[in-house]
Amino acid sequence: MKLKLLDWLAYKAKRWRVQLASTILHNIPIYQSATKGLIAPGFNCYSCPLATGACPIGTIQHFITVRETPLYTIGVLGAIGSVVGRMPCGFICPFGFFQDLLYRIKTPKISVSNKFGWFKYVVLVVLVLIIPYITLEPWFCKLCPIGALEAGIPWVIIDSGIRAAVRFMFFIKLFILFSFIAAMILIKRPFCRFFCPLGAIYSLFNRVSLVxxxxxxxxxxxxxxxxxxxxxxxxxxxxxxxxxxxxxxxxxxxxxxxxxxxxxxxxxxxxxxxxxxx
Amino acid sequence: MVKVSFKLRWFGVILALIFVAMAVYGILRDEVTEVLNNARIICLSCIGIE
CATH class of the missing domain: 3.30.70.20 (Alpha-Beta Plaits)
Incomplete structure (x- = not known):
């Protein structure tokens, strides 16, 4: 069985154009008081001044810290994963697009084996589920390089109150972000392959998904x-x-x-x- | 031990429908409001000042 949309994506579409369109759609700051109720299918920090929707990983952690089950969020991610598997990572995720762009920088490259791919499940279970459940704090958000890039840096630039409140933790986040940026220039998608908890969720569906x-x-x-x-x-x-x-x-x-x-x-x-x- | 297997037709569709039902149940429990309220406030952990 074939679908025209799949054929178009597989053979004709320029992927970077779809990724660029998706990155723009993830960051349209119009009527955010309503759109932030929607779960973003890609990894995009909801504290970004431009964010359209809610970060799925931040939302899961929030529900865990208030001792609720995030049925709506899991339902949305599961429905997407059941149909297309990990396809949002390839076409929709703004941070995936960011990594693809950085890897285009002409430097000597390093090949890292995918045998360490299991580590993203450790990140998902430990940093997104267990530690927030115990400490009632969103620990993945505290260390997230996407938050540093899309929320930390912009807010520190535009808001003097936040700038005055910057402490040691902000610089740890910056260190994590710039370490990842250096890795992204040298290694193919290091965050997606070894650390991304959203990719870990979608990847669970790859063996059963419709596509x-x-x-x-x-x-x-x-x-x-x-x-x-x-x-x-x-x-x-x-x-x-x-x-x-x-x-x-x-x-x-x-x-x-x-x-x-x-x-x-x-x-x-x-x-x-x-x-x-x- | 003998390995046997059976085929599940359109498993992806069935799974997707289960997750859609889960999402709808979450919406009926007013989770969208909770998601919205959480996403509208600036997350200090995301920025790195908490």
Missing amino acids: KMEVDDSLCSYCDICQDVCPMDLRIYDDPDSEQCIRCFECVKACPTGAISVKIRESVTVPILKRGGF
């Missing part, structure tokens, strides 16, 4: 062009359903043999273990 990647082994020449163009440094033929795949479709466009395609998943195979044979 899936497919590699035709009979056509694949294992030339690794897919890895060269992949923002997550993946070899898609190793595992087309990899939790690291952000479904940006760069490999689909670049594959010289046309072995990689994007499809609609019509069924999920569920393995079960049974005692004895039959």
